[in-house]
Structure formats: C-alpha cells, structure tokens
Ligand SMILES: Cc1cc2nc3c(=O)[nH]c(=O)nc-3n(C[C@H](O)[C@H](O)[C@H](O)COP(=O)(O)O)c2cc1C
C-alpha cells in the first residue's frame with residue numbers, strides 16, 4: 001500500500017503532518033516523528049518574541065481556546081538549536097514562518113534558503129493572537145497575495161500559505177495566494193472565540209479573545225476545505241479538529257491532499273501515528289492501493 | 301533533568317477513595333514512577349475515554365505508598381476530576397509523567413516549613429516524606445476554609461512533622477490565614493530554614509514576601525491552565541524575572557524570588 005504523498009513538490013512518506021504550535025520536540029519521547037509525513041514546529045519570527053499574559057489556554061466543549069501569541073525564540077535559535085533535534089529524530093520538517101511585516105517574512109525565508117533539512121515553508125498569515133503580523137495578512141486577499149509573492153520571489157523551497165477561517169470568503173484569499181505563486185494552502189488556523197470565567201467574572205483568557213481548536217471546529221474546517229478545493233488548483237492541506245483516522249479520511253475525501261493534526265496531540269501524543277495506521281487500514285479494507293485514489297472522492 | 305523519566309503509561313488503580321470533603325486519594329501501581337518521581341512533580345492524566353472533557357488534568361503526586369505505588373490527592377470540583385473520582389480499583393489511568401521539575405531537597409537545611417492551603421497540601425506530603433527520610437525537622441502550616449476542608453493532618457503527624465492548623469472560620473486551630481503564623485515559625489528554631497509553599501496565589505505571594513523579609517530560601521509551586529502538560533504548547537506560561545516560563549516544564553516549582561506576582 002502506498003501512502004506516499006506529493007505536495008508542493010515535496011514527497012512525504014504519508015499525508016499526516018503535525019500542525020504548528022502543537023507538536024514540540026518533547027513529543028519525540030512518546031511517538032516516533034520519523035513515522036509521520038512531516039512536522040511543522042511552532043511559527044518562527046526574525047527575532048525572539050514574548051507571548052501574551054496568562055491564562056493562555058482554556059478548555060471549552062470539545063475544544064480549547066488559546067492565545068499564546070506567537071511566542072518563540074527567533075529564527076537563529078530555531079536553526080541552531082531546534083531544527084537539528086528534529087532532523088536527529090528523522091523528521092521531515094516544514095518550517096512555519098510568521099512576521100509583522102512583509103519584509104520580516106522575506107528575511108526569515110532568506111535565512112531558511114541556506115539551511116539544509118527544511119523541506120518547505122508554511123506562511124502563518126492567520127494567527128489570531130497578535131496585534132500586528134498575524135491575521136490581518138490573511139484577511140485581505142491583496143495583502144495575502146503580496147506576502148506570498150514576496151516570499152516566493154526569494155525562497156528556494158516550496159511555499160505553503162496557511163489560511164484563517166475568520167474571513168467572509170476563504171476562497172477569495174485562496175485564489176489570491178494561488179495567483180501570487182503559492183505552491184499549496186493549508187487550512188484552517190484557529191477560529192476566533194472567547195469564554196468567560198464565571199468564578200472570576202472576567203474573560204477566561206488574559207488577552208480576552210483567542211483561537212478555538214479541537215473537535216469542535218471540525219465541521220467548520222471541513223466545509224472550508226471542501227469549498228477551497230473546488231476553487232483552486234494547487235493542493236490543499238486540511239486541518240481543524242482531526243483526532244481520529246476517520247476524521248482525516250473525511251478531509252481527504254473532501255479533497256485535501258494531506259492533513260495536519262494539532263490539538264489532538266495534547267490528548268493523545270500518538271495521534272499522528274494512529275492516524276497514519278488507520279488510513280492504511282482503511283485503504284487496505286477498501287481495496288485501494290494508493291492514497292491518491294481517495295483524494296476528493298466525496299466531491300459532488 | 302527530571303524530564304528524562306517522562307513517559308506515557310497505563311497505570312493500574314490500587315484504590316481511589318474519598319478522604320475528606322470532596323478530596324480523593326488515588327493510588328496506582330508503578331515501579332518506574334515510584335522510583336523516578338520527585339516531590340513537586342505531577343501526572344498529566346486523561347480522565348475520560350472520549351473527547352469530553354478534552355484536555356488532560358495535571359494532578360500533583362502526593363507521595364509514595366511503597367516501592368511500587370504512588371499516591372495522588374485531588375479535589376473533585378469539576379467535570380474532569382468527577383470522572384477521575386468515578387474510576388475503580390483495577391481500572392487503569394492514562395498518565396504522562398512524572399512531569400515538571402520538583403522541589404529542592406537539600407540536606408543543608410536544618411528545618412523546613414511547609415505552607416499549604418486547600419488542595420495545595422497535595423505535593424507537600426511528598427516533600428515531607430523526602431525531608432523526613434533525611435532526618436530534617438519538618439513544620440507543616442496547614443490552612444483551610446474550615447475544618448471539613450483539612451486533610452492529611454494525621455499523615456503529616458505520622459511522618460513526625462510538627463503540624464499547626466489555621467482555618468478561615470476558626471472551626472479548628474488558629475482563626476485566620478496560614479501566613480499569619482509563618483513569621484513566628486521562621487524564628488522559632490535553628491537555621492538554615494527553607495519554606496515551601498503550595499496553595500492559593502495570595503497565600504504563596506504572602507509566603508514569598510515573608511521569606512524575602514527574613515532572607516529565607518523559598519520555593520512555590522504554581523498552578524496555571526495547561527493543554528499539553530509537557531512543554532510543547534506554551535499555554536501555561538507565567539511571568540518571571542527572566543520572562544515567561546512554562547509551569548508544566550520549567551516549573552511547577554519556582555524560586556519565590558523569580559516569580560512576578562500578578563494575582
Ligand atoms: C496552543 C496552540 C498553538 C498554536 N500555535 C500555532 C502557531 O504557532 N502557528 C500556526 O500556524 N498555528 C498555530 N496553531 C494552530 C494550529 O496549528 C491549527 O491550525 C489549529 O489548532 C487547528 O487544528 P486542530 O483543531 O487540529 O488543533 C496553534 C494552535 C494551538 C492549539
């Protein structure tokens with residue numbers, strides 16, 4: 001059985017990718033990153049940046065809110081300290097890039113040009129938890145296209161653009177980044193939401209609003225993936241609420257070429273491996289010999 | 301680093317019993333946990349089987365029952381801990397740990413003072429065990445809302461700790477806050493003394509301030525909402541003098557001096 005997946009010009013062992021911000025190197029002790037399609041570490045910015053005040057996470061019904069705020073130690077630390085660990089574990093690494101300005105995205109991409117072991121870039125133009133350099137790039141077709149085109153003009157690796165669901169029309173944004181040269185899109189980032197801590201009679205998150213993830217957002221994500229697949233020709237990577245092989249299959253049947261797993265890892269660190277195994281079982285039981293035969297089969 | 305023992309295990313439940321008003325004592329069998337766990341560490345436990353509640357619950361390790369068993373003390377106060385309370389002997393729990401850094405255990409201290417409020421006593425019992433094993437004198441100052449909320453008194457006493465109780469309503473012991481009596485205990489015997497506090501933020505903050513005034517070593521065990529529990533998501537960050545640190549991986553125990561108190 002063949003689970004090999006080609007996305008944006010890179011070949012993955014299988015279509016299961018660990019989502020940015022949710023899969024730290026700590027998980028290397030519970031699961032084998034070499035068995036996964038790829039790993040996308042936490043988004044990196046040019047310089048180290050601090051995050052938002054506590055509380056930063058809050059459990060909701062079948063989901064969670066987070067307002068981490070793109071905290072990371074900057075691109076140099078990532079390249080020197082973190083990337084080697086992932087490569088040492090045998091992982092295929094896609095680097096997630098974030099920035100406050102187009103120039104920052106470009107400069108990080110340029111640094112990655114000279115780094116071996118990064119298979120592709122994912123542009124995080126969809127973080128809802130920062131004041132500048134997050135979601136606003138992903139909310140306006142024109143800006144999303146400008147970031148994409150600027151990075152594409154310098155990057156020597158495939159570029160995936162990660163889209164936000166917090167827009168009126170995701171297909172418009174997807175078409176704009178496709179026209180600007182994106183090699184693939186991934187969706188969705190978290191859905192803006194909030195909760196109130198009734199004991200404290202205050203907003204639950206220090207930043208008041210945050211991003212909802214986990215099983216609660218799966219139907220929203222699936223709808224957006226289905227529509228985006230219909231609107232563009234580049235590959236779509238689907239994510240949002242995937243916790244089981246069946247969830248992953250739904251996204252692939254809707255037309256996603258690969259999937260990402262985020263929040264589910266917090267609950268069960270082996271989710272990624274389990275989803276890989278479950279997809280394999282499904283293919284075998286349904287007499288498919290290649291994962292590509294499955295993609296988009298549920299499309300009407 | 302403590303982290304090197306971090307594993308995911310299905311731990312068999314030996315017992316899971318009510319020990320006070322809403323408090324439960326859970327013991328599980330695990331030679332490896334019993335061997336590697338340090339006072340102040342916690343287990344990140346999957347309380348349900350399905351997706352509701354979604355996240356694991358951090359539960360501090362309460363102590364060693366013997367060479368092959370560790371105990372947890374928790375308060376059933378929400379949907380997650382209620383599910384944990386419903387688990388029976390012979391069932392297993394899915395636990396990640398022992399997680400976090402743990403308290404300092406150092407024989408140079410002549411006396412230690414444990415300051416516990418409410419369910420904050422949970423990890424302090426394990427610490428009392430560790431220090432008593434070294435022969436260190438252990439004073440325990442226990443605070444609770446009322447006498448029904450006091451647990452573990454007898455357990456501390458049987459370890460040979462000197463225990464003093466305060467209750468907010470005066471139903472047992474001194475009426476008032478546990479930190480009211482901390483100063484008199486610092487000066488009540490020989491040094492060097494160390495203070496270890498776990499409980500409500502206001503209590504730990506006060507203990508930290510007093511420790512600062514007397515220039516006494518002090519560690520506090522912080523609590524914050526967690527998602528991953530292993531250091532991956534940065535969800536449990538607290539502000540310190542060196543910037544944001546993760547309660548689950550850099551803590552939960554922090555030097556009182558490095559905490560930037562906000563509560
Ligand atoms: C705690 C947390 C941190 C995240 N950090 C990032 C990040 O740094 N960059 C990014 O592109 N997405 C980030 N995300 C979004 C996830 O990658 C993913 O898009 C989203 O959670 C939906 O997928 P899920 O429901 O499987 O978690 C984060 C999500 C969570 C829960």
Ligand code: FES
Nearest residue numbers: 527529533534548
């Ligand atoms: S809970 Fe994820 S880093 Fe602490």
